[in-house]
Amino acid sequence: MHILLTNDDGIEAPGLLALAQALKPVGKLTVLAPDHNWSASGHVKTLHRPLRVWHRRLADGTPALTTDGAPSDCVALAVLGLVEETIDVVVSGINPYANLGHDVTYSGTVTAAMEAAISGIPGLAFSLDGAENHGAELEYEAAAELAAGLVRQVMAQDPPRGLVLNVNIPCRPRQELRGVAITRQGLRVYRDALVHREDPRGRPYYWIGGEAPTGVPDPGTDFWALAEGYVSVTPLQLDLTAHEQVATLQGWGLEL
Numbered sequence: 302m303h304i305l306l307t308n309d310d311g312i313e314a315p316g317l318l319a320l321a322q323a324l325k326p327v328g329k330l331t332v333l334a335p336d337h338n339w340s341a342s343g344h345v346k347t348l349h350r351p352l353r354v355w356h357r358r359l360a361d362g363t364p365a366l367t368t369d370g371a372p373s374d375c376v377a378l379a380v381l382g383l384v385e386e387t388i389d390v391v392v393s394g395i396n397p398y399a400n401l402g403h404d405v406t407y408s409g410t411v412t413a414a415m416e417a418a419i420s421g422i423p424g425l426a427f428s429l430d431g432a433e434n435h436g437a438e439l440e441y442e443a444a445a446e447l448a449a450g451l452v453r454q455v456m457a458q459d460p461p462r463g464l465v466l467n468v469n470i471p472c473r474p475r476q477e478l479r480g481v482a483i484t485r486q487g488l489r490v491y492r493d494a495l496v497h498r499e500d501p502r503g504r505p506y507y508w509i510g511g512e513a514p515t516g517v518p519d520p521g522t523d524f525w526a527l528a529e530g531y532v533s534v535t536p537l538q539l540d541l542t543a544h545e546q547v548a549t550l551q552g553w554g555l556e557l
């Protein structure tokens with residue numbers, strides 16, 4: 302099995318290193334990650350500038366590639382021929398914060414997995430439910446071992462083309478985890494606030510700030526799973542059609 306590993310936090314992120322080390326026994330590993338942090342960059346396709354790629358090594362000496370493109374560009378680059386050997390699965394992470402509910406449309410971690418699905422390759426995104434402003438204190442090793450175990454199990458099932466799994470791991474010791482819950486997206490509650498200040502030259506600037514988002518832990522959702530101590534596995538699809546609204550709109554009789 303040939304695994305492409307990427308992330309949205311950049312080639313130097315500790316979550317990437319931990320996942321690389323845990324995935325080595327699972328299959329052949331190719332690491333291609335952005336050269337800087339693309340968190341909350343969404344699903345990107347860079348079309349209006351060239352992409353550069355450099356050889357790098359992770360902190361443990363693992364050979365890796367890095368690019369000035371986005372996480373989804375990493376997947377596209379690899380699949381379109383930068384990486385010669387066929388890729389069987391794309392693994393993204395480990396992100397230091399959970400990606401829940403509506404976060405998936407913002408998340409570079411998740412959209413890298415979505416890009417894999419567009420190429421017909423299973424994509425698994427892994428995020429750790431780190432506390433707000435946890436700094437660099439997170440322990441990724443246990444979560445990475447768990448992630449590698451899930452990659453192994455999912456690939457043993459001969460997963461369907463286009464499978465995207467959004468996996469969120471509670472930040473708890475292994476013995477406190479209750480198992481794996483297959484979940485649906487819950488409702489994210491954002492508490493963004495616009496900060497309006499002036500720069501030193503008197504020109505206004507704006508910064509989207511505010512408090513960390515919360516979520517509604519309805520049973521069966523990703524929020525619920527994390528709150529209850531389960532690893533949350535949400536299958537995603539790129540078809541965002543609001544099927545229940547199609548009939549309503551047809552009833553509106555829109556015309557030219």
Ligand code: MN
Binds near residue numbers: 309339340341397410
């Ligand atoms: Mn990130």
